[in-house]
Amino acid sequence: MNTPFRLDIQTVTAGPLTAWLIEDHSVPVVSLAWGWGGGAALDAPDHAGALALGAALLTDGAGELDNVGFADALRDNAIGLGFDAQRDGFEGSLRALLPALPEAVRLANLAMTAPRLAPDSVARMRARAVAGARSQLETPRGQVGRAFWAAAYPNHPAGRPTGGTVETLSTLPEQAIRDALARQLRAGGVLVAASGAITAADLAALLPRLFAGLPEGAPATPPPLPDFVPFAPRIIDVPAPQSAIQFGQPGLAVSDPDWEAFQVVLRILAGGGFSSRLMEAVRVQRGLTYGIGAGLDTLFGQGFVVGSSATDNAKVGEAMAVTRAEWARMAAEGPTAEELDDAVAFLTGNLPLQFTDSRRIAGTLLALRRNNRPIDWLDRRSERLRALTVEGLRGVAGRLLKPEALSVAIAGRPEGV
Structure with a gap:
């Protein structure tokens, strides 16, 4: 007889913020995942790729730390921290050993509220993004994916590449990257999930620190998705x-x-x-x-x-x-x-x-929240x-x-x- 699968998910509230938590103290690791709606769909057509490039730049120096200092702080504390722009949303995640959790939260907040976007970092990340977009166009798989979505949604952001094109990335103004991050990283509209060696009370105390300093309000709502357009081969x-x-x-x-x-x-x-x-x-x-x-x-x-x-x-x-x-x-x-x-x-x-590790658990919980x-x-x-x-x-x-x-x-x- 199969044992029923049950999850002990707690709802944690800290002011306007709420999170889902699966508490597990078997190993001293904590994972958090958070996200907003919006995403690359909010990029202007001629600035496609601005948010994706901004996501890559968030951990390339912030506050008092240049790109090397920020990378060293993550490495020295064994912290995993990353951001990801999607067509219809934007997500962040961190993973840290329990003693390093305060530093992980500090660095995550610093990345979101005070990214440096230094000219050399922008140039380096832009070159990498352009090379990636050009490489994608050189592979049959990349070309067919781009053609499929462009045909299915010819007049909607869902039909264009999340990371932009060689053309848009090459001419992308630095201000467009800053604007993309400013309209996406907000104090409102954020969903949070957590897993690992943290209590509900400790998580409630942590949440305000993670999002402190972000502008009020939620990201704009992307244009509604039209019907999928069937197309000839x-x-x-x-x-x-x-x-x-x-x-x-x-x-x-x-x-x-x-x-x-x-x-x-x-x-x-x-x-x-x-x-x-x-x-x-x-x-x-x-x-x-x-x-x-x-x-x-x-x-x-x-x-x-x-x-x-x-x-x-x-x-x-x-x-x-x-x-x-x-x-x-x-x-x-x-x-x-x-x-x-x-x-x-x-x-x-x-x-x-x-549900085999805290990172996967937090990601799954966030996906459940995004799907309501x-x-x-x-x-x-x-x-x-x-x-x-x-x-x-x-x-x-x-x-x-x-x-x-x-x-x-x-x-x-x-x-x-």
Whole structure:
């Protein structure tokens, strides 16, 4: 008999700030994760990449510490600290041994409230970002991803690269970076999660210090996400013997009651490694690709089905025809009872592995908060999964899988498309 999976999540309040905490004193380590909405979607089109570049610069010198001094302070105290700009949000995280936690909080606050953005740091980080953007354009996988999202959202920030382009990064004014950070790093609108060797009382005392000095108010709300635009195959000519393929379709809102049921459908269809239908049909039976898979990506509170594969140019047409056929078969028939049992067994058994260290725990809790999940969401997940039926999943597959809307971008010289 399976032991029910339970998490002891505490809600910690400190003035206007709240955090979710899983307390664990088995090792003297504390991890924090925090984030805001907004993200790279708030960058002006001609300043795309400003926030991502700003995120990289936050730990490259702050306050009285230049870039070397800041790096030394992190290293000498074994502190992990980082910031990440996403299309629809911005996150920070830290991890420290308990004795170093006060210093970790001080450095994190310093980075957010007094980043130096020294000219030599800006020049170095800009050069790195430009090189990264140029390198991405030189790879089929990078080109196909950029083409896919640009076609799906041609008139929205979701359709452009989070880190900017070679063109926008090369001409990006330093003031645009400062402005991007100023509109994102705010005292309001922040969600916090924590895990490790810290009590609720100590966390409540720590939170005001972490965000002290940030401007009042929350980041602006990005423009609403329009509908996913299905598109005819987009082909980016790349002189290579293989093609990189990205395919996808609209999904469902994170708040949709069929969210988990659709995850199970997608695992059976495309996300279960060698146990998935796509892997069996495309690789095992026909040898058309080394690997193929798809799953739910989330953006602006919406889930999208996104998958990828790569194959010889001559085999692209057949690989996509088989993919579409399996897509249509799942939409029409749904999964078998055996497939449902296997998928639920994996998902329920795999859940505890998300909680093997404090950093992963804090990150998972923050994701739950961003998706507006109730605090007992994971406690009841296994029960919800075991309640799924073949008939119910057939209805979900028929409602949400859209073979006719499956959009494809290909980088290579594909045949038969």
